[in-house]
Amino acid sequence: MPLVQIKGISGLLDSKQKQELIQKVTDAVVSVEGEGLRPVTWVLLEEIQSGEWGVGGKAITTECVKKMRDDSSAACAS
Numbered sequence: 001m002p003l004v005q006i007k008g009i010s011g012l013l014d015s016k017q018k019q020e021l022i023q024k025v026t027d028a029v030v031s032v033e034g035e036g037l038r039p040v041t042w043v044l045l046e047e048i049q050s051g052e053w054g055v056g057g058k059a060i061t062t063e064c065v066k067k068m069r070d071d072s073s074a075a076c077a078s
Contacts, residue, residue: 003044009047009053012066
């Protein structure tokens with residue numbers, strides 16, 4: 001049975017967005033592995049607290065990721 005784990009910073013997605021992500025990831029998996037596996041395809045969303053995720057030696061915050069989401073040229077300077 002397929003298992004997909006997705007980790008991201010907390011506070012970025014609301015409940016509706018999480019459900020959409022689960023549905024679309026499930027659709028992608030069954031498009032490759034077959035529709036018969038839909039009932040046993042697991043998608044786990046794990047939220048990491050703001051500041052507890054690091055990239056390039058710097059802690060990344062929810063606010064920083066929101067800026068990047070809204071402006072692709074934005075960069076975090078923490």
